[in-house]
Amino acid sequence: MVERGRLRVRLLAAVFALAFLSVGIRLVDMASGGSRERMAAGSGGPTAAMRTPDRAEIRDRNGVLLATNVQVLSLTADPSRLPDPDRAAELLAARLSGVEAAELKRRFAVGRRFAWVKRELTPAEQRAVLELGLPGLDFRSSQRRLYPQRRLASHVLGFTGVDNQGLAGIELAMDERLQDGGEPLVLSLDVRVQEVVRDSLLAAYRRFRAIGACAIVLDVRSGELLALVSLPDFDPNAYERARPAERENRCTGGVYELGSLFKVITAAMALESGRVGLYDRFDAREPIRIGRNRIGDDHAKKRWLTVPEVFAFSSNVGTVQMAFAAGGATAQQAFLERLGMTRPLEIELVQRGRPLVPRRWIDIVSATVSFGHGIAVTPLHFAAAVAGLAGDGTRVAPTLLRRDGPPETARPRLVSDRTVRDLRWLMWLVVEKGTGTKARLPAYMLGGKTGTADKPGRNRRGYDGEAVIASFVGLFPIEDPRYLVLVTLDDPKGDKGTFGFRYGGWTAAPVVATIVDRIGPILGVPPSRPADRQRFAARLKIVPTMNGRTGEMEEGLAALDAGW
């Protein structure tokens, strides 16, 4: 009996010893904070500090900061804990800008437990408040989206609201990606190019008292937008103050009849159709009659014109005939479709204009579309189309995001290499001898096309008769285009320097020239070589003319006094 009793006691003691030991081990373990669950669940572990869950930054293609989040402090007060609310109100008002003592006194009224003093203090104000050392004051931290480049890229970036949600521009279009935080969003823009473009466009916008303006710089090979400027613009840091006209993105949101710029498309279509040769002639002696309508030229040559002359002089009469010779409405519809001119723009923005395309393609519609009336597209639609036609002949999809490496999918072909070559030469001719001579530069061979479109009247019927959209599209260097520059000015007024002319060749072409001259060195484009200049110039000599003599066209073009 006794033996059994001892055994029981020992067993019990062993069990207790084991239990205490495990409790002891756990105690040491917990005290050292080593257990894994605690690390993971612990408040404010190192991982939590590393992760600042906020909106991703936006940078330009070279890493320059375009949008970031900064912490701002706001000042609140608990009036019941302030020793002397009235005195505190006076002290605070003296140190904080935009804060009235009387207003603070009202907010600090007896019985209140909470009052805003000021939102978003500057660091200096923060220090001043701390130096006061008043009890009952409290700082609240919040995040604010900051755009250090101010107005520079307002229409591309857009802005965010008080809760850091995207409200416009790429901030809205890419909101989900930005909300997730993480790596900065890298845009295709180059702030240096953007600044040159904005500066040059702003000068013309002011000089010609335009009501709006747009400029685009597009990488012809990749489709990346290096610059996109719409005027008037706004400061996204203070977007609440921006007027609707300032928020409007004229490059991607608004659709316009672009007028003679469209002749680039008609010429490409005609040459690609195989039914119009580069040296075919068209009768431009008289205005052309279609039904009850008459289409004439602004500066009629009143003679037969070859395709290069039609293009370089921007003859409506000749262009209409080219369009009909190429197949008219059927050919035009198919070609515009292929260029993507009939669909809304695809771009990483929210303001994406939907083209206004004719519903019934009767002859007069075909005729006006050939020189850019009766069809309205966004400037970016047009820029992408021309980049494709005069680039490598394949479709260009513009983007605002930096593309690293070649595009994944092969781009659909628009026109043959031969058409590309001919079109480049035609565009070179416009700048060399035609309506775009004001865009000539010593360093680069430029190709381009001028446009001066009548603006629709206010009631959307007929034309205003007064206001125009003046524009110029340029490609450089035209012997192997790298970049496209498009400038449109909405309702420019001529001045003494342009002899009152508002034509695209007088107002928009010089802006393109200034931009190209300044961004060429930034982008590292070498000047055009003499050999290429000679090759382009040599083609002038072989253009046959009406009476079989060669060289007449050159004389005719040279005789023309500066373009319009």
Added chain:
Amino acid sequence: MISRPAIVLLALLLLAVGAVYQLKYAVRNLELQRAAIDRAIVETRWRLRSLRASWAYLTRPERLARLAAELGLEPASATRIVELDSIGTRDQLEFAARPVPVPLPSGREVLLRAKPVVTFAFDSGRERR
């Protein structure tokens, strides 16, 4: 009457309690330190952010262009780019050898003359192009 082993055990127990107590406080201190460092990291991060934003603001092209203009600099122009080949070797050497006036802190000006190391050894007649 307490047995000897019991005394030893009791002593060990007290020692162990003391050790755990010490450990607990050491850990608590470390945790406080860590929390302070975490806060400092977050604060520094925000400060870095705002400094980067200031940097971007102060180096924005529009401001640089204005400051450069005040210094008498002009916007770049493509006409300033010339291929080296289109300048003759003789001209290149003459340019390199031209005297450059350098103002001294004393107000005096001296002519600095660089002596080209290469003379006409590599002249392959390219300047006639």
